[in-house]
Amino acid sequence: MEHRSSPAAPFVFVRFHRALGSILTASAVLACLLAAPPAAWALSDPASSWFVDMNRYSRSAHASLTCEQCHGGMGGDESPHPDERDPEFLKVRATRRFDYAKCGTCHADAYRRYLQGVHAKALKEEKSPENPEASEKGLAPSCGECHSAHYAAAGQSRLETGLRMTEVCGACHPAQKQSYLDGKHGRLAIHLKSDSSAYCSDCHGAHITVSLKEREQALTACSHCHPRAQENFTSFVIHASMEGIAEKGEDKHRTVVLIHRIKSIAAVIVFLVIVFFFGHTFLWILRELHEKLRKQ
Amino acid sequence: MPTQSPSPQPVFQRFSVLHRFLHLVVLVGFTGLALTGLSMAFPSQPWARAVMWILGGPGNAGALHRFLAVVTYACIVVHFFWFFYYKLVLRGPWTGPRSLLPRKQDFIDMAQHFRFFFGTRNTPPKFHKFSYLEKFDYWAFFLGMNTMGLTGLFLWFPESFSRVFPGYFVNLAQVLHLYEAIMAATLKIVLHVITAHFRPSVYPLDASIFTGNVTAEKMMTEHPAEWETLAAPNETSVSSAS
Numbered sequence: 001m002e003h004r005s006s007p008a009a010p011f012v013f014v015r016f017h018r019a020l021g022s023i024l025t026a027s028a029v030l031a032c033l034l035a036a037p038p039a040a041w042a043l044s045d046p047a048s049s050w051f052v053d054m055n056r057y058s059r060s061a062h063a064s065l066t067c068e069q070c071h072g073g074m075g076g077d078e079s080p081h082p083d084e085r086d087p088e089f090l091k092v093r094a095t096r097r098f099d100y101a102k103c104g105t106c107h108a109d110a111y112r113r114y115l116q117g118v119h120a121k122a123l124k125e126e127k128s129p130e131n132p133e134a135s136e137k138g139l140a141p142s143c144g145e146c147h148s149a150h151y152a153a154a155g156q157s158r159l160e161t162g163l164r165m166t167e168v169c170g171a172c173h174p175a176q177k178q179s180y181l182d183g184k185h186g187r188l189a190i191h192l193k194s195d196s197s198a199y200c201s202d203c204h205g206a207h208i209t210v211s212l213k214e215r216e217q218a219l220t221a222c223s224h225c226h227p228r229a230q231e232n233f234t235s236f237v238i239h240a241s242m243e244g245i246a247e248k249g250e251d252k253h254r255t256v257v258l259i260h261r262i263k264s265i266a267a268v269i270v271f272l273v274i275v276f277f278f279g280h281t282f283l284w285i286l287r288e289l290h291e292k293l294r295k296q
Numbered sequence: 297m298p299t300q301s302p303s304p305q306p307v308f309q310r311f312s313v314l315h316r317f318l319h320l321v322v323l324v325g326f327t328g329l330a331l332t333g334l335s336m337a338f339p340s341q342p343w344a345r346a347v348m349w350i351l352g353g354p355g356n357a358g359a360l361h362r363f364l365a366v367v368t369y370a371c372i373v374v375h376f377f378w379f380f381y382y383k384l385v386l387r388g389p390w391t392g393p394r395s396l397l398p399r400k401q402d403f404i405d406m407a408q409h410f411r412f413f414f415g416t417r418n419t420p421p422k423f424h425k426f427s428y429l430e431k432f433d434y435w436a437f438f439l440g441m442n443t444m445g446l447t448g449l450f451l452w453f454p455e456s457f458s459r460v461f462p463g464y465f466v467n468l469a470q471v472l473h474l475y476e477a478i479m480a481a482t483l484k485i486v487l488h489v490i491t492a493h494f495r496p497s498v499y500p501l502d503a504s505i506f507t508g509n510v511t512a513e514k515m516m517t518e519h520p521a522e523w524e525t526l527a528a529p530n531e532t533s534v535s536s537a538s
Contacts (some may be wrong), residue, residue, distance in 0.1 A: 192336070199475050226455050228455040228456070230458065236464055255467070258468075262468055263475075266476075270476075273479055274463070274483070274486070280489050283410075283414075284409075285415035285495055286413070287495040288495055288497050292496050
């Protein structure tokens with residue numbers, strides 16, 4: 001008992017360092033919390049190109065098909081081989097040259113739905129004879145832009161399809177991809193790999209691709225998973241990012257700005273409160289340590 | 297009211313059995329809520345993956361989050377009803393220096409405490425039963441759990457709430473629930489755990505919330521104003537805590 005006070009000075013230091021360690025850990029935790037989640041899954045395949053890796057083709061869902069079944073004979077007028085002396089040779093995307101109506105031979109429903117959707121309408125506008133530039137190089141997708149006819153694997157799970165879909169759709173709709181990943185559906189479906197959540201096509205349709213700007217359409221989409229939803233429910237904003245806000249309708253524009261504003265205010269308040277109490281605790285510990293050391 | 301223990305040092309009861317029990321339940325509930333909730337909010341973080349792996353997926357994490365939310369809020373409800381028991385049966389005062397209500401003295405204490413931090417004052421202010429920081433901690437939790445509960449209900453039953461409110465209220469509930477969660481979890485570490493347990497003068501643990509008892513020595517250093525009223529011979533005091 002008589003040794004009680006002698007080793008106190010280093011002991012207090014150890015204590016203090018542990019307390020400081022706790023503060024640093026808390027700061028690190030906070031820093032982790034505020035860091036943006038990285039998007040770290042790889043996009044496996046781009047759209048079809050002019051060249052085909054037959055090894056991969058032989059493992060794909062279409063492996064049982066011969067080239068001619070989709071491309072026809074190369075000799076006749078039906079589908080002439082591209083002229084290699086043409087300065088534009090291989091410069092136009094292969095997917096722009098192929099007539100994807102061919103896909104409808106086997107995938108009749110999918111092709112019919114595609115023709116009803118906004119992608120097909122956009123493509124039709126681009127491929128007008130008055131505008132050869134857009135006709136050759138426009139971005140509106142046909143089947144091959146999203147699906148790899150040569151390499152797509154068969155028997156993909158819902159989760160595998162969903163992960164890939166997020167990348168494929170996100171290539172042209174990056175703002176929507178980001179807001180989806182930040183939202184609850186994306187966090188559950190993509191980050192947490194829960195296939196009971198919604199992927200792009202669960203709301204927007206697989207081939208019909210509706211924008212869901214109409215409330216009734218949106219309610220139909222929501223009702224698949226939220227059967228008790230009523231019309232009000234559809235003013236919930238799924239893609240609530242400021243990016244690409246100019247394209248949004250007036251109501252949605254106002255809502256997204258409001259959400260963004262409240263987010264900013266909340267962030268400032270949280271920051272100030274945390275800084276104040278960090279400081280309070282830190283100063284208190286310093287002062288008590290000072291008192292302890294002074295009494296030695 | 298000092299109760300004599302076998303040791304010569306007198307011991308005072310600071311927290312009743314109910315409050316110690318509620319604290320334990322809330323301790324588990326709040327930690328669980330923070331772990332499950334933040335893992336669902338930041339699912340790409342490695343620690344979130346670890347939590348998800350332990351719990352076996354987001355479905356379980358969500359269910360556990362809701363279960364713990366109900367349990368933690370039940371503590372708030374029990375505590376709320378305890379106030380009536382305190383007032384009607386124990387005849388305790390709701391106001392006064394021993395209560396948890398903020399008083400003018402708390403602001404004076406806080407100013408003096410800051411002067412103590414910066415060395416323009418030699419002693420900390422004389423805290424009564426609850427210091428201004430303990431009161432803030434209490435009210436932050438008591439009110440915060442109500443707002444978290446409200447935004448949480450919006451997220452739990454979005455279809456029902458959007459019958460009455462616009463759907464984008466669910467967006468706002470998401471924002472507020474997340475930001476308040478970050479604030480609550482951080483304050484719980486910085487304000488509660490560190491100042492209540494890890495300060496040099498109390499490190500490593502202030503066991504009074506678990507044992508209910510406080511030694512005279514602790515009373516003199518941590519709650520001197522209360523100690524003075526207890527030490528005064530003819531002063532009566534209510535021994536139950538609040």
